[in-house]
Amino acid sequence: MMRSSTMLVDDPTQNIMAVCDFEMRFTSIVAGWLGSAHDTRIFRDTLVKYADRFPHPPIGGYYLVDSGYPNCDGYLAPYKGQKYHVPKFRQGLPPNGKKTFNFAHSSLGNVIERSFGVWKMKWRILQKMTSYPPEKQARIIIACMALHNCIRESNLRDLEFDKCDRDENYMPRNSQPLPTGHVSNIVVGDDATMKATREAIADGLMVDQV
Template sequence: MSSSIGTDGIDGGGGDDDDANIKTVQLQNLLKLSTDLATLGQMAMHYSKTCLNKQRRQPRRIAVQTGHEWVMEKLARPKSCYKMFRMYPDVFLSLHGLLVSDYHLESTSEMNSLESLGMFLWMLGGPQSFRQAEDRFVRSTETIHRKFNHVLHCVNSLGGDIIKPRDPTFADVHPKIRDKRFWPHFKGCIGAIDGTHIPVIVPAKETCNYMGRHSYTSQNVLAVCDFDMRFTFVVAGWAGSVHDTRIFHHSILKYAATYPAPPEDMYYLVDSGYPNRVGYLAPYKGTTYHLAEFRSVRRPPSGKFEVFNYLHSSLRNVIERTFGVLKQKWRILRDVPHFKVGSQTMIISACMTLHNFIRDSKLRDKEFDKCDDNENHMPAVSRSTPLLGDVVPTSSDEGNMNDTRDRIASSLFIARQAT
């Protein structure tokens, strides 16, 4: 009996140690199993993300409001229409009708002509990028590009018909010239010529060619305008490093068939960077010229040279105000995107075409109305013409035009003394 008890007592003690070892092994196995399960879970998650989701197509964007609906909504609200398309609804619809009837603006199954024109004007006026247009109109990038280029070509075709003088003979004297300050002294004046720099993005290898004295890459655009603030001749595409006079001399030869050359005894006003030659009346050099300079000295012009320059500048600033309205309205001209040079040139020309169309419509427009109400209103615009002391190329004046300038200066000074 006791032996059995003794044996049982000894066997019971060894059994406790074995149980502890078994529990330890079981815990280790459970821990390993948990780790393996966690690893498998991570692998399953990774597989789901990288493999299964590839087979699932992302849901197509559902437009809350289609591009056509958005354009029509803006056309129904004049103030909103002007903000988005830079013109009031009546001008927009007139432009659309003309482009459709005469310049092949077409609708397609992807986008109708109203939506195409609205998108185009919205991108030029904003400016808005192609990605923004893709998001706003819920169209593919390819469709946005194709429709933009379609409208661009239509508008430039229109430009060929409206960027020109209303009367190529210049038979009628503009009411501005008949103002007592200028009449009859400037009776032969028919408009003004100048260049303006339009910032553009170009490839790195072209930076030096397009870098002008303003320290940014640009196109130097030559323009002629009349006293209604309409462009009558435009040449875009020249690199910003090229001076106005080189562009001018090249353009009047290359585009002689369309350039509105001044008739005999008539002339355009030009700044001191151009020669004083027959058909082009420049100010006296070395004498105060720009209106801002006269304002800064806080005294009226004195002497016949200053009197002439002051009134010459007062007339010639029509070209600066015209550029100002252009850039205020079509803000893509503040930094034309990275297109090919030809496309950038077409965008600039299209903006100038739209400028003329709005002006010719004789309908209300905020920017033009400000200029009509106040002849001294100058829209904010970068300076593009040389001021007193600026470095300009030496130009060759002609005796005949120097005599004309002296005669005008003398008559202005005599008239000033008589009042």
């Protein structure tokens, strides 16, 4: 799962891009961009600048990405402009395929939302780094993510990780909701292959509801 998060470290803010696995471990982090930088710009730059180091998805696989990213080869984004209401899903009311897909996408995407929440709660320095220059702030962000992974991979008990493990719906206080229906001034067309993949998944989800 890939998403961006704006760090309220000062004015200007920082926009970071992170990838995590379903074990809540961060597998990639790009920090140091101004908060005004669009997710798509950071994404495109990363794939070019760190092409040999970025953990690209395997052939035939893909990352789930939020609506700030393009729906392109290896990166599966939700449908834009298809908001859904959780209570209606819980009542079993049949929505359309696009809304059903977005609901499933968001449900799986909660793992990175919770990962960010645990990470931000654990390291108070992330809440206020005004005394440090931007370059040092970026290094602090990366270091805290490395420590997050060390704790996750250790055998030590951790309160927030334990809560997440016991309840898949638990959301730490500092979690940021995944964007839905995001509209940007950067127009990026959907990749034909991933568009077809998304439609096939959406159709399959609707068949499962019948």
